[in-house]
Amino acid sequence: SLIFVLNGPNLNLLGKRQPHIYGTETLADVERDCRALATELGHEIRFHQSNREYEIIDWIHEAREAAIGIVVNPAAFTHTSVAILDALNTFEPPVIEVHISNVHKREAFRHHSYVSLRADGVIAGLGTQGYQLAIRRVAALHAAAAP
Numbered sequence: 001s002l003i004f005v006l007n008g009p010n011l012n013l014l015g016k017r018q019p020h021i022y023g024t025e026t027l028a029d030v031e032r033d034c035r036a037l038a039t040e041l042g043h044e045i046r047f048h049q050s051n052r053e054y055e056i057i058d059w060i061h062e063a064r065e066a067a068i069g070i071v072v073n074p075a076a077f078t079h080t081s082v083a084i085l086d087a088l089n090t091f092e093p094p095v096i097e098v099h100i101s102n103v104h105k106r107e108a109f110r111h112h113s114y115v116s117l118r119a120d121g122v123i124a125g126l127g128t129q130g131y132q133l134a135i136r137r138v139a140a141l142h143a144a145a146a147p
């Protein structure tokens with residue numbers, strides 16, 4: 001089955017962007033590892049990144065018909081976007097929120113997440129490994145819910 005992995009603004013620069021905070025792996029590396037893991041678990045992924053809020057919302061709407069779960073790193077939209085929260089609230093299967101950095105160790109404005117009001121789980125500060133763990137969680141919740 002299909003798992004959506006959605007990434008917000010500036011994550012296209014992963015690997016180049018503040019590597020002391022976000023590491024040196026690129027988003028292409030993350031995508032490759034997510035794809036390999038999904039295959040291993042008998043699933044598929046649809047992997048997207050955008051700097052535009054509406055694109056992320058549109059992909060969440062697409063996921064409504066197609067996906068068994070969403071792994072989302074909304075990046076800065078985490079802290080600002082009621083619209084992404086509202087979109088996720090229209091989606092019933094599991095939602096796991098991922099942050100590469102430990103947002104709680106950083107500026108106060110990163111401590112609040114609109115998306116956490118919907119997320120079934122939140123991973124922060126585990127680096128890009130967080131995506132892998134989130135995919136495993138979606139797969140496990142799906143397996144547990146399957147009739």
Ligand code: DQA
Pocket residue numbers: 009010011073074075076077078098099100101102103110
């Ligand atoms: C981030 C944390 C956010 O606060 C920040 O705006 C990002 C990335 C993370 O993955 O650690 O762009 O979501």
